[in-house]
Amino acid sequence: EPEVTQTPSHQVTQMGQEVILRCVPISNHLYFYWYRQILGQKVEFLVSFYNNEISEKSEIFDDQFSVERPDGSNFTLKIRSTKLEDSAMYFCASRTQYTDTQYFGPGTRLTVL
Amino acid sequence: QKEVEQDPGPLSVPEGAIVSLNCTYSNSAFQYFMWYRQYSRKGPELLMYTYSSGNKEDGRFTAQVDKSSKYISLFIRDSQPSDSATYLCAMSVGVQSGTASKLTFGTGTRLQVTL
Numbered sequence: 762e763p764e765v766t767q768t769p770s771h772q773v774t775q776m777g778q779e780v781i782l783r784c785v786p787i788s789n790h791l792y793f794y795w796y797r798q799i800l801g802q803k804v805e806f807l808v809s810f811y812n813n814e815i816s817e818k819s820e821i822f823d824d825q826f827s828v829e830r831p832d833g834s835n836f837t838l839k840i841r842s843t844k845l846e847d848s849a850m851y852f853c854a855s856r857t858q859y860t861d862t863q864y865f866g867p868g869t870r871l872t873v874l
Numbered sequence: 875q876k877e878v879e880q881d882p883g884p885l886s887v888p889e890g891a892i893v894s895l896n897c898t899y900s901n902s903a904f905q906y907f908m909w910y911r912q913y914s915r916k917g918p919e920l921l922m923y924t925y926s927s928g929n930k931e932d933g934r935f936t937a938q939v940d941k942s943s944k945y946i947s948l949f950i951r952d953s954q955p956s957d958s959a960t961y962l963c964a965m966s967v968g969v970q971s972g973t974a975s976k977l978t979f980g981t982g983t984r985l986q987v988t989l
Contacts, residue, residue, distance in 0.1 A: 765917075767917075791921070792975075794974075796977075802981070803980065803981045803982065804918065804977075805979070809975075811974065816974040819976075823987070841933035852917050856975075861908075861966050861975050865910070865918045865920075867916060867917045868915075873885065
């Protein structure tokens with residue numbers, strides 16, 4: 762069964778450093794999402810991406826964040842200058858154009874020291 | 875008022891019990907409802923989804939939606955220790971709206987099924 766994959770599973774970085782989180786969505790899906798979950802809190806929407814552009818973003822997704830689909834398979838989330846409060850699980854999700862059902866990857870745990 | 879409210883639990887039940895998990899929401903634009911299961915430090919795993927008011931059954935799981943009351947439920951029959959996880963409700967306005975149809979999650983209910 763196809764699934765969303767994410768790398769790395771755990772990333773540790775120093776405050777102020779740039780990180781890139783990678784996702785490979787399900788191959789026939791056209792809509793891609795990033796969510797984050799701070800420990801003990803709910804899953805929060807960050808950004809959605811369709812047809813090579815951002816279709817919606819939340820207040821959390823400020824100028825420090827960017828997304829890219831550099832090739833036909835990868836979808837990345839970049840945080841330019843990480844802050845302590847960026848420490849969280851980051852989930853990638855994808856769906857087809859026909860349904861609202863989103864399938865999530867296993868997540869990347871980001872720890873900012 | 876939060877868009878989606880969910881009792882965080884924890885909820886502890888004996889094996890074999892019927893479990894009822896619930897969410898309420900305030901945004902009447904929500905049209906699509908999902909339940910995800912999440913094990914500790916893992917990604918949300920889709921359990922069930924539904925568009926319409928009423929019941930939808932899949933094995934031991936039944937999803938119920940009451941749009942007039944803005945209330946959704948997930949019932950688990952014959953609960954097993956392997957059902958121990960956090961259950962997340964999620965909802966969206968639907969792809970028909972022409973939007974990106976982001977998901978809005980509840981806080982999750984932690985369920986523990988004991989032997």
